[in-house]
Amino acid sequence: MKRRRLLRTLIIVCITLGLWAAGSGNEFKLFTVYAEAVTASDMQELEASVEAALRKRSGVLHFDYTGDKQELSEGIKQTIRQAISRDEYTAYIVDSYFYSIRSWGGSSKVKLNLEYRETLEQTAEVDRQIRQVLKQLIRPDMNEHQKVKAIHDWIVLRLSYDTKLENYTAYSALRSGSAVCQGYSLLAYKMLHGAGIPVRIVEGTVATGDHAWNLVQLDGRWYHLDITWNDPVPDVKGQVRYDYYLLTDEQMRIDHEWTKPYPPSADAYSAALASKQAGDPARAAFYKQLEEVLSYKWLKPEYTAATSDVLQRRIEQAASEGKESVKLRYLPGGQLKKDLEAVMRNIPRMASYKASYSPFGSEGAVLLELSFELHERDS
DSSP, rough: OOOOOOOOEEOOOOOOEEEEESSSTOOEEEEEEEEEEEEEEHHHHHHHHHHHHTTTSEEEEEEEEEEEEEEHHHHHHHHHHHHHHHHHHHHHTTEEEEEEEETTTTTEEEEEEESSSSSSSHHHHHHHHHHHHHHHOTTTTHHHHHHHHHHHHHHHHHHHOOOOOOOOOOHHHHHEEEEOOHHHHHHHHHHHHHTTOOOEEEEETTTTTEEEEEEEEEEEEEEEOOOOOGOOOOOOTTTTOOTEEEOOOOHHHHTTTEOOOOOOOOOOOOHHHHHHHHHHHHHHHHHHHHHTTTTGGGGGGGEESSSSHHHHHHHHHHHHOOEEEEEEEEGGGGGGGHHHHHHHHHHHHHEEEEEEEEOOOSSSSSSEEEEEEEEEOOO
């Protein structure tokens, strides 16, 4: 078998580019562009060369290609895409690329230009800052569930959504405190990976256009995590939402779509959390608090009503205990208004009430918040 040989010569071209960087202060930055000359005899070697260049943020590659010219012409675009997709973080900081091919005789010359949203030095700074943050944020006694929540909350509290659409990278997110969905996802990817959590970046669409979020793996199961959509817009200091925290494919498809193949997410996190509560009493306080913020308590039978009779009993029980409000999940959400009016007419001492409700889950249920006043009993 003929052994393949990859010949590489590194040519460092110090080209100083004066660029006005977007962001606060409009700081003047200098970038160094690296060019490489590479000899490759087939598409596999070409892909390996591109992948290595991406890791070094090389800007220009010159190939002396000695393989099949037709294979080169037909496969170079896919080969470059494959090289870029090898590392998800790199894939989302490649801003653009273009190439040209000149062939004559038995060889071809290829020139590949690559442009990046984040320099090698900036990525190194991201890594440095994340190491510092994780040292403070992650305690040795934390399990994966605690780490994910700590990182999620830190990002939401640290960033605000960039309505000017200028900050697309983890570096610009950390530097400016603001980012679009891609910046959120890249920062989450780096932080979760640094904490030892398996993580992916998901590329998809929502009603407003292209969107990116993360998949995380806990106890062998994958869950969707959209930190961007858990951060209020406009930003509310100190507020963290959990509407898109560790969801299944079914839950996520209500308003998210994706076309690339990703690990499936089929198991509800509520079941995983219940299992952790039963098997890990040392972290009971954490699981209980997480159950509260994720509203999983409303999935329990004691906080659920499936019929108007059960709804009436829940309200009457609260009144008998001296309470003036009830909060529960009502399964036939479309019938709530009609059923609630009938129930209130059936409670003799009911003087007045105020109700609000919102969709809960994907099965038509609603979360009802009810406050009421009763007539005084006859003496």
